[in-house]
Amino acid sequence: MQKNALHILLADDDEDDRLFFKDAFEEVRVQTKVTFVHDGLQLMEHLMTPDIKLPDILFLDLNMPKKTGKECLIEIKKTEHLKNIIIAIYSTSSSEEDIEDTFIEGANIYIKKPSDFNTLKKIINEVVTLNWHYHTSGLNRDNFLLRLK
Amino acid sequence: MKLFPKFNSSNSLRVIFVIAVFILLFLSSLGYKHNQDLNASSKVAMHTYEINIQLERLMSAIKDAETGQRGYIITRNSRFLSPYIYSRDKVNTSFITLKKLTADNPVQQENLRRLFKLIIQRFTSFENCFKYSDPKTYDKRKLDNHMFGGRILMENIRFQVDKMNDIEKKYLDRRLKIYDQEISLSPVFSISLFLAALLFILLAYRQISKDIQRLKVFNKKLLISSRLMSESESIGKFSTWQWDLDTQKIDYSDNQYRLLGVRPNAFVPVQETFLDFVHPDDKEAIAASMEEIVTKKHLPFIYYKVLRADREIRYFKSTGKLLTDKQGSKILLGINFDITDEHLLNIELQERNDELEKSNKELASFNHVASHDLQEPLRKIQTFISRIPEAEKAGMSDSAKDYLYKIEVSAKRMRVLIDDLLLFSRTNTTKKEFIKSNLNELAENAKSELLEIIDEKRAVITVSKLPKLSVIPYQIEQLFINLIGNSLKYSRPDTIPEIHIESEKINSSDYPGLLDQNTRKFHKITFKDNGMGFDPQFKETIFVLFQRLHSKTDYPGTGIGLAICKKITDNHKGYITADSTPDKGSEFTVFLPE
Numbered sequence: 123m124q125k126n127a128l129h130i131l132l133a134d135d136d137e138d139d140r141l142f143f144k145d146a147f148e149e150v151r152v153q154t155k156v157t158f159v160h161d162g163l164q165l166m167e168h169l170m171t172p173d174i175k176l177p178d179i180l181f182l183d184l185n186m187p188k189k190t191g192k193e194c195l196i197e198i199k200k201t202e203h204l205k206n207i208i209i210a211i212y213s214t215s216s217s218e219e220d221i222e223d224t225f226i227e228g229a230n231i232y233i234k235k236p237s238d239f240n241t242l243k244k245i246i247n248e249v250v251t252l253n254w255h256y257h258t259s260g261l262n263r264d265n266f267l268l269r270l271k
Numbered sequence: 272m273k274l275f276p277k278f279n280s281s282n283s284l285r286v287i288f289v290i291a292v293f294i295l296l297f298l299s300s301l302g303y304k305h306n307q308d309l310n311a312s313s314k315v316a317m318h319t320y321e322i323n324i325q326l327e328r329l330m331s332a333i334k335d336a337e338t339g340q341r342g343y344i345i346t347r348n349s350r351f352l353s354p355y356i357y358s359r360d361k362v363n364t365s366f367i368t369l370k371k372l373t374a375d376n377p378v379q380q381e382n383l384r385r386l387f388k389l390i391i392q393r394f395t396s397f398e399n400c401f402k403y404s405d406p407k408t409y410d411k412r413k414l415d416n417h418m419f420g421g422r423i424l425m426e427n428i429r430f431q432v433d434k435m436n437d438i439e440k441k442y443l444d445r446r447l448k449i450y451d452q453e454i455s456l457s458p459v460f461s462i463s464l465f466l467a468a469l470l471f472i473l474l475a476y477r478q479i480s481k482d483i484q485r486l487k488v489f490n491k492k493l494l495i496s497s498r499l500m501s502e503s504e505s506i507g508k509f510s511t512w513q514w515d516l517d518t519q520k521i522d523y524s525d526n527q528y529r530l531l532g533v534r535p536n537a538f539v540p541v542q543e544t545f546l547d548f549v550h551p552d553d554k555e556a557i558a559a560s561m562e563e564i565v566t567k568k569h570l571p572f573i574y575y576k577v578l579r580a581d582r583e584i585r586y587f588k589s590t591g592k593l594l595t596d597k598q599g600s601k602i603l604l605g606i607n608f609d610i611t612d613e614h615l616l617n618i619e620l621q622e623r624n625d626e627l628e629k630s631n632k633e634l635a636s637f638n639h640v641a642s643h644d645l646q647e648p649l650r651k652i653q654t655f656i657s658r659i660p661e662a663e664k665a666g667m668s669d670s671a672k673d674y675l676y677k678i679e680v681s682a683k684r685m686r687v688l689i690d691d692l693l694l695f696s697r698t699n700t701t702k703k704e705f706i707k708s709n710l711n712e713l714a715e716n717a718k719s720e721l722l723e724i725i726d727e728k729r730a731v732i733t734v735s736k737l738p739k740l741s742v743i744p745y746q747i748e749q750l751f752i753n754l755i756g757n758s759l760k761y762s763r764p765d766t767i768p769e770i771h772i773e774s775e776k777i778n779s780s781d782y783p784g785l786l787d788q789n790t791r792k793f794h795k796i797t798f799k800d801n802g803m804g805f806d807p808q809f810k811e812t813i814f815v816l817f818q819r820l821h822s823k824t825d826y827p828g829t830g831i832g833l834a835i836c837k838k839i840t841d842n843h844k845g846y847i848t849a850d851s852t853p854d855k856g857s858e859f860t861v862f863l864p865e
């Protein structure tokens with residue numbers, strides 16, 4: 123692993139989804155280091171571990187046991203040294219309510235889990251190559267939900 | 272409050288009556304006085320005649336004495352002396368009688384005294400005549416003197432008697448004259464008084480009969496309104512009561528007794544038992560309310576339970592008012608409504624409402640299940656299929672390839688179904704925010720949403736000027752998407768699709784069977800296409816969920832799109848209708864209230 127590899131953290135309780143995610147990252151050209159946590163509680167423990175290298179992008183599933191993605195999001199944004207982590211919501215749900223809530227709580231992008239592996243690869247490619255500085259400064263309700271061109 | 276019409280006539284009647292009574296009293300006292308006068312006059316006349324008779328008797332006694340004396344002097348026969356002797360007694364008797372009769376008249380007494388003196392002188396003269404006619408003491412000159420003197424005395428007596436008679440007669444005449452005067456005045460006077468009294472009585476009679484007539488009319492009205500009141504009380508399940516605070520008399524209407532579960536007038540309501548029927552739970556509050564009426568003069572509605580004698584609980588709604596009449600007496604008025612039926616209905620409604628809320632919540636959680644949990648395995652199926660590399664697919668048998676393809680198609684269809692179903696239920700459950708929106712803008716949004724298929728089919732869509740309405744914008748946009756999408760989907764293969772959207776303002780009265788007549792104006796928006804159309808017999812059923820007119824192999828679809836349209840127009844208190852001529856085109860009409 124190279125030192126300048128992109129640190130990716132995926133919080134998802136679904137084993138299959140983690141598998142898809144892992145496979146997809148392996149096929150992406152960008153150098154990445156992917157870490158997985160299985161639920162919200164584990165996620166928060168991981169982030170709170172002293173001297174840990176914080177992820178560059180956190181992919182956060184909403185529907186997780188023990189602590190939901192939304193709760194984690196709120197907690198992260200309240201914690202001083204975590205609040206600048208880029209958070210990509212990664213959920214099956216596409217309900218207006220979930221999108222609206224996570225936007226308000228400060229997530230950076232909302233990704234609806236695709237039902238096609240190729241699409242997933244495209245999404246991941248898009249997200250890891252995104253100019254976050256540019257994206258975040260121009261963030262609004264319309265471009266919050268990721269749509270592939 | 273004016274309960275009864277005023278009868279002013281009762282006062283004037285009283286005046287007339289008093290006047291008539293006074294006139295009659297006056298008349299009868301007048302009659303009595305006349306009678307008295309008549310009596311007095313006849314007494315006076317009697318008195319006069321009596322005096323007259325006594326005087327004549329006196330006169331004749333003296334004359335008898337004179338005659339006797341003469342006879343004796345001539346004949347010296349003592350038999351002639353007897354009248355003379357008796358005459359003295361007669362004179363005395365008459366004199367005493369006369370003295371009594373004239374006791375009230377000093378003038379006549381004086382005259383009588385003079386007369387008596389004259390008579391005594393006359394009798395002295397008789398004695399002297401006897402003396403000088405006696406042969407023993409005969410003296411012709413003295414006899415002559417005395418005889419002559421007697422003669423003069425007799426004339427004086429006669430004169431005196433006449434004088435007295437005259438006085439009496441004059442007195443009588445005067446009395447009779449006064450009486451005549453009075454009696455001649457009174458007949459005209461009393462007859463006119465009598466006529467006046469009669470007139471007054473007639474007036475009073477007229478007034479009375481008029482009043483009676485009016486009373487009859489009002490009585491009838493009162494009777495009708497009291498019947499009406501009692502009928503409406505029993506139909507409307509309410510009752511009234513009055514409580515006279517001065518006399519502490521309480522009156523219940525008949526229905527009050529019935530509402531309390533007893534027969535009318537089954538007991539006499541009194542203050543102490545007034546709250547007996549109130550359920551123990553509410554007694555304190557009601558007692559406080561009763562106090563409140565007296566201080567505040569009226570009472571807002573109070574709700575409480577009533578416990579009937581048969582232990583049945585009824586629900587009452589009551590109000591009260593304090594009335595003060597002109598005389599200052601205070602009357603409490605109360606109205607009770609038996610709202611038990613409504614109350615029970617309300618409870619039932621509340622229960623149903625709770626049930627509905629519960630089932631709504633269940634529906635919402637079903638939505639969540641559908642949106643997340645059902646999609647997850649489906650998404651995985653699709654992802655796993657997509658992970659099978661093309662190279663490996665090529666090595667499969669034809670039937671395996673076919674099955675794999677069919678799995679993929681079914682999964683896709685299932686996704687569409689779930690998405691549409693979610694859309695449908697969200698149309699109902701998501702919050703409905705009405706925002707004033709330009710429908711032309713929403714139509715443009717819908718067109719850009721459908722840009723791909725519009726371009727593909729080279730469809731022509733014209734949108735005339737649409738109104739600005741207060742709507743749920745994303746739903747109306749969905750409505751446009753679904754209707755335009757529907758027309759594009761069912762276009763004729765060999766024809767360029769044309770869709771014309773037009774709008775006009777209409778009165779609900781123009782569509783009586785269809786539109787809600789309480790909303791006067793509607794906007795009618797028509798979507799007309801030149802597609803394949805459908806059999807008009809299905810124009811109602813196409814809006815029903817999962818109803819499809821075509822097989823899904825010909826036209827993929829879920830049968831939810833038009834049901835969503837229907838739901839959206841329902842949400843806007845509007846309507847949607849469809850009509851069509853097969854192979855010519857369809858027309859969808861949306862009515863939205865202004």
